Amino acid sequence: MTSILAMQEVKKHFPVKRSFIEGLVGTKAKQVRAVDGVSLDIIEGETFVLVGESGSGKTTLGKLALRVYLPTSGKVIFEGKDISALRGKGLKDFRKSAQMVYQDPVAALNPRTRIGEAIGEPLRFHGVRDSSARRERVLKMMRKVGFDPAEDFFTRYPHEISGGQRQRVVIARALILEPRFVVADEPVAMLDVSIRAQILKLLLDLKGEMNLTLLIITHDIAIAKYFADRVAIMYLGQVVESASKDEVFENPMHPYTKALFSSVPVPDPEASRRRLIIKGEIPSAITPPPGCRFNPRCPYVFDRCRVEDPMLRRSGDGHLVACHLYDRAGQRAEGEHSH
Ligand code: SF4
Numbered sequence: 001m002t003s004i005l006a007m008q009e010v011k012k013h014f015p016v017k018r019s020f021i022e023g024l025v026g027t028k029a030k031q032v033r034a035v036d037g038v039s040l041d042i043i044e045g046e047t048f049v050l051v052g053e054s055g056s057g058k059t060t061l062g063k064l065a066l067r068v069y070l071p072t073s074g075k076v077i078f079e080g081k082d083i084s085a086l087r088g089k090g091l092k093d094f095r096k097s098a099q100m101v102y103q104d105p106v107a108a109l110n111p112r113t114r115i116g117e118a119i120g121e122p123l124r125f126h127g128v129r130d131s132s133a134r135r136e137r138v139l140k141m142m143r144k145v146g147f148d149p150a151e152d153f154f155t156r157y158p159h160e161i162s163g164g165q166r167q168r169v170v171i172a173r174a175l176i177l178e179p180r181f182v183v184a185d186e187p188v189a190m191l192d193v194s195i196r197a198q199i200l201k202l203l204l205d206l207k208g209e210m211n212l213t214l215l216i217i218t219h220d221i222a223i224a225k226y227f228a229d230r231v232a233i234m235y236l237g238q239v240v241e242s243a244s245k246d247e248v249f250e251n252p253m254h255p256y257t258k259a260l261f262s263s264v265p266v267p268d269p270e271a272s273r274r275r276l277i278i279k280g281e282i283p284s285a286i287t288p289p290p291g292c293r294f295n296p297r298c299p300y301v302f303d304r305c306r307v308e309d310p311m312l313r314r315s316g317d318g319h320l321v322a323c324h325l326y327d328r329a330g331q332r333a334e335g336e337h338s339h
Contacts, residue, residue, distance in 0.1 A: 002044045003041045007077075008039055009075075010037070010061075010064055010071045011037055011038075012034050012057075012064055013031040013034065016286060034057045034237055044180075044213055046213060048214065048215050049217075049224040050216070050217045051218055052233065053235075055236070055285065059217060065215060067084070067086070067094065071084065079097075092126070096178075097181060098182075099175070099179040099183070100185065101171055101185070103185050105163065105167045106190075112157070113157075118169060119138045119142065120138045123138070138154070141175060142172055145206070163191055164192070175212075179212070180211070180213060182214055221260050224245060229244065235282070240312070244319075247317070255278075255298050280296065292306075292308075292309060300325060
């Protein structure tokens with residue numbers, strides 16, 4: 001299995017602007033630790049789903065994967081190369097190979113640009129000057145994403161098509177350069193529930209047809225259940241659990257993962273009674289809690305959790321978890337209470 005994208009201890013901290021008073025009294029500048037030490041490997045050809053609630057740092061992580069942001073520290077390796085070090089042609093090739101599907105098609109599309117031109121813009125930017133060659137490639141891509149007949153839609157403006165069709169345009173534009181790696185950040189969050197499954201299915205069909213590797217970023221654990229090969233769960237800037245989809249859903253280990261599953265409605269009253277409810281909001285990424293970041297919300301918290309940050313450790317076949325409840329062998333640590 002070849003890794004297409006690897007993150008090695010990646011951090012992204014953003015400075016917080018000091019207020020006038022803070023500047024006067026010399027208060028030390030604060031940092032938002034949006035991504036704080038993430039290591040992961042995405043395997044060529046897979047659908048990797050990154051799940052986290054708002055404020056977990058998942059969107060920042062997606063932008064680091066595409067070099068929209070450069071890391072504060074750590075490395076992002078794409079096909080064996082550190083993307084921070086890319087320049088000139090190497091950088092241009094990377095920009096062709098790795099693309100983003102944005103969550104909000106209204107914001108992503110210029111209302112005054114016809115959709116055929118919008119889809120063809122990356123071709124123009126990457127040197128396809130012949131307008132009839134561009135048009136042919138755009139029409140072919142439009143057919144692939146479900147515009148039929150594509151010619152009828154080519155000259156329409158974004159406001160003349162539906163929300164689902166606009167998201168198909170965004171997908172077509174991301175795929176027109178035939179990338180190998182695509183990050184889709186909440187690709188269906190802005191769409192009607194009735195068409196979400198169609199758009200996700202389209203992405204997966206295109207993945208198969210075009211040999212893509214997909215990183216889907218979502219707050220919705222159900223998307224991981226139906227579409228992932230592997231899943232990572234992110235909490236407050238860190239990956240707390242990662243495994244194959246089957247492993248995560250059959251054997252969730254981290255208390256936060258269990259709580260995420262508990263928040264999905266289930267018809268079985270017995271299962272409802274066993275649900276693990278977490279209290280409170282995700283804390284600020286400016287001053288994350290010391291020790292395990294989940295400790296103020298964790299029903300299993302014990303003394304060690306408040307002082308020692310758990311490492312992401314292997315716990316069984318390809319299953320990684322960052323929690324003091326599990327020892328190196330992947331069992332509950334002895335002497336610690338269970339719920
Ligand atoms: Fe909960 Fe402690 Fe595990 Fe953190 S390390 S998830 S606080 S049990």
